[in-house]
Amino acid sequence: MSDILSIIDSDESVRHHYTVHGVVPARVAIPADVHVAAQLMQYAAQQGWHVVPWGGGTHQLIGAPPRVVDLVIVTTQLNHVIHHEPNDLTIAVGAGMTLGALRRYLAHHGQMLPVDGACADTMTIGGMIATAADGPRRAMYGLLRDMMIGIEVIEVNGQRSRAGGMVVKNVSGFDMMKLYHGSFGTLALIVSANFKLVPIPPLAAGVLALFTTLTDVDAFVADVMASQLTPITCELIDAPVLASLGVTGVWGVMLACEGPHAAVDRHLHELPKRATHHHGTSQIYTAHEYQRVLQLIADASQVATVATDELVVRWATLPADVVPLIERIQQLAAQRGDAWTVHARASAGSGYLRIRGVDATAQAAWLTALPETVWVATHAMLPRYWHAPSGGADVMARIRAEFDPQARLNPGRFVV
C-alpha cells in the first residue's frame, strides 16, 4: 500500500494542472501500469474518494462540473501497444496512448485505426471511448464504438474485468464495449481496448466543394448520399473553418475518398461534376495536403481550449435535418446577435456549434433552443448541462447504481 501512497500527489501546482471543469482535485495520481491503477482504485474506494479518470484532458470541459474531486487518475502512463499481430489486423492498446501515437505506430505497419478526432496528439484512446469522440471519417467507419472488439476496465472497487476479445467477430457474452463507450467515466476506469484495423489504402484524396447557399449544399449532400459513390467523409464546414484551411468561401463540403487508384479517380472526377450541377465549384487535395486539411477539419470541433465566453455544442439530428437545423441556428444567432460557427458531419447527421460572446444566461437559452444537443462544453455555470435521454432514463440510473452505487466516479458530470 505504501507504493500507492507514494504516487498520490497533493502538490498544489500538480493539482491545479489537473483542474476538472473548474474544480481543483485534492490529489492526483499517475499509475505506472494497470496493476497499480487497480490498487489505486481500490484504495480510493476504501477511502470513499470521488474519482475522475483523466486521459489527455482534452474533453474535460464536457458536461457539468463535478460535485467534488478527491482524486484524479491520469492514464498517460498506460500508453503502450499491448498486443499487435499485423496479419490479424487487430491491436490492443493502453487507454493512455494518444490517437496520434497510435497512428504513427500503425503507419509503420501500413495499417490504420480509421477514426480521427480533434487534438490527435493529446487525446487518448481511453478518452475517445469515454466521450464517444467522433471525427470526419465517421461517414464511412463510424466511431471507436464500431471498431472496438474488446475492453479492459477497472471497476469502482478496484476489480479488473474484461469483455470481448482479440477477434473481429464475437458474440461471446454481452457487448460491454458499447456500455463503456460514451459513459463519460461514470462506470469504470477504462485501461485498455482492442480494435480491428484496416490497411492504409493505396490512395487517399479529398474534394472540397464550395457553395454559396445552404439550399445547394443540401441538394448536393442528398445527391451524393443517394449515389453509389463511397466517400469516407462528408464534412459540411462554414466560412470560418474554410478560412482555417486557407480557403475563401461561404459553405464547403469536404468529401474524402480512399481506396484503389481507379476508385479514387472516379470520385475525384464525378464529385466535382455533381458539385457543378448544384452550382458549386471544387478543389482537390492530395497527399500531405489532404491529411493536413482533414486534421484541421477534425480540430474544428476541439473542446480542449474553450474561451470563457464560449459555448460548444455537439448536436445530432437526422441527415435530412442538418441544413434546416443550421438555418434555425442562423436565425437564432441573428436574433440574439451572437457570433457562431457550425460544422456538420452531414451524412451522419451530427455536428458541432461554437458560439462566442455569450454569458451563462445566453448559453442556457441556447441549450433550451437546441433539443438536438448531445452535450455542451463551457466554463459557464449553467442551471443544467444535459437534455434528458430520449428514453430509458430509469434503466440508465439502475446501470449507474449497479456499477457505481455511491456515485463516486465523476460525480454530477453526466446525465446519469
Next chain:
Amino acid sequence: MLNLVQLIPALHAIVGHDGVVANAADLMTYEADGCVMDLHAPNLVVLPRTSEQTAAVVKLAVAAGIPVVARGAGTGLSGGATPIHGGLVIATTRLDRVLDVDVRNKRVLVQPGMVNWELSQYLANYGYAFMPDPSSQKACTIGGNIANNSGGPHCLKYGMTTNHVLALRTVLPNGDLIWTGNGRLDTVGYDLAGVMTGSEGMFGIVTEAWLRMTRLPESLRVVLALFPDIPSASQTVSAIVAQGLLPAALEMMDKLAIKAVNGMYKLGLPEHAGAALLIEIDGVDEGLDDVLRDVVNICHQHGAIAVRPATTPAEQAQVWAARKNAFGAMGRLSPSYYLVDTVVPRTKLPAILAHVGDVARDFNLPIANVFHAGDGNLHPLILFDRRERPQLERALGAATEILKESVRLGGVVSGEHGIGVEKRDYMDILFSTADLAAMAGLRRSFDPRELFNPGKVFPARKGCGELAELRQNAIAANEIIEVPSGTWI
C-alpha cells in the same frame, strides 16, 4: 403453473383468442429452436400484433412472476429461444411489417418478426439492403438478428447487426415500453441500443427497430478459387486480408462441404480439391477489376488449382446459393450434424483447422467446414447420427475439444450464433468470474428478477443471480472478487 392458466382470459383480452396458444400439442412447436440439445415446452405462447400489446402481456407475466422468452423464427442455433424454465413465449410472428422507409436518412422502421431476406428484398426496390445476411436469412427474423447480433458472409466488410441498428423500441422486463432514440446516431446517456443488441432477449423484447439501410454497391465481382488443401486456402485468406483488399465476403468450404454442395448444385467442382474460397468484392465499378486481378494473383501465388470468376448474375447467384445452403446440403452426407460456431484470430486459421482434422480423427466422426474465413469465424459441421447415443456423445465431445483449442489460440466461443443454453458452460473457459460478474451486473440493471429468458448466457452451475450478488457484495466491501477463474464451476 396455475398462475399461467389464470392469465389466459386477461391475455385473450389483450391479443384476442387467436393470439394465445395453450394446447399442449401446439406448444411442442415452441419447445426448441435450431438447437435441439435441450428441449422444454412453454406453458403458453402469445402472438401480439403491436408494441403496446407486447408491453401489456409482459406486465401481466412479470406481475405473476412468470418467465418470458421472446421468439422469432426459431432458427437460432444456441437455444436462445428455448424456454428452459417454461413460462410464456412471446412469438413475434405477427409483428412482421415494415412501418416506414426513410430513404433520405437511409433508415427503415420494422417490426421484429420481419424476415431478414424479405426486408432486403423489399429494400432492393429502393436500391438498398439490410446488410447482415445470416445463412438462415430466408427464415430468420430481424428481432432474432438483433437479439443475437447476427452476422453473415457480408459482415466482413459491413459489420454485424449491431453496426446497423439505429434505435430500438423495447419492452423492458418491468413492462415499460421505451425508445432508445429516434435514429439519430448520437444520443444522450448510455448506449442502450448498443448493449441491447446481442443481449439474447435478456434485457428487453424489441418491438420496433430503426435500422440502417445500406446503398447497394454499384458493382461486384465474385470469384471461386479452388485449392489443393486447407492450409493453402487459409494462407490465401491471410494474404488477401493483409494486403488490404477488403473483400465484401471471403468464405471457405472444405473437401467434404464441396462434395455436399457439388451433388446438390451441380457446380462441377473437382472433388479432389481440398478447399474452395468464395471471394466477393464490391464498390464503384472503377478499380474492381484491378482488385480482382490482385485477388486472382494471390490465389495463384498460394497454389490455387483453379480460379473461376462468376461473371454473370446467374453464375454469382449459383455460387452464393451453394455457400448459403451448404448446411442443408449436409443432409446428403449424414442424417444429423452439429454446427459449431467459434472464432480465432485470422492467422490461427491453419492451426485450428488442423486441430479440427485431428478431432475428426480422434472422435471418429467426419467434420465438414463451411465458414467465414475472412473473419476467422469457423463453422465445423460435425456429422453424426442422432439416433446413435454414442455418436451424439462423441459429437458433443468433439465440439468441446474444438472450442477449448479455439480459446487456447486466442479465440472466443461464439462469433455469431450466441451463447444461449448451448454455450453457457463454456463461458468460464473464456472469461474470469469478475468478467462474468460485470455482465451479470448489467443484466440485473435491466432485469433484477431474471424473468427475461432465464438460464441463458451464464454458466448453469453458477448463474447470473449468484454472480451479480458476488459482485455487489465485493463492491459494497470495497474488495475485489478473489476467486481464481474456473474454480467455482
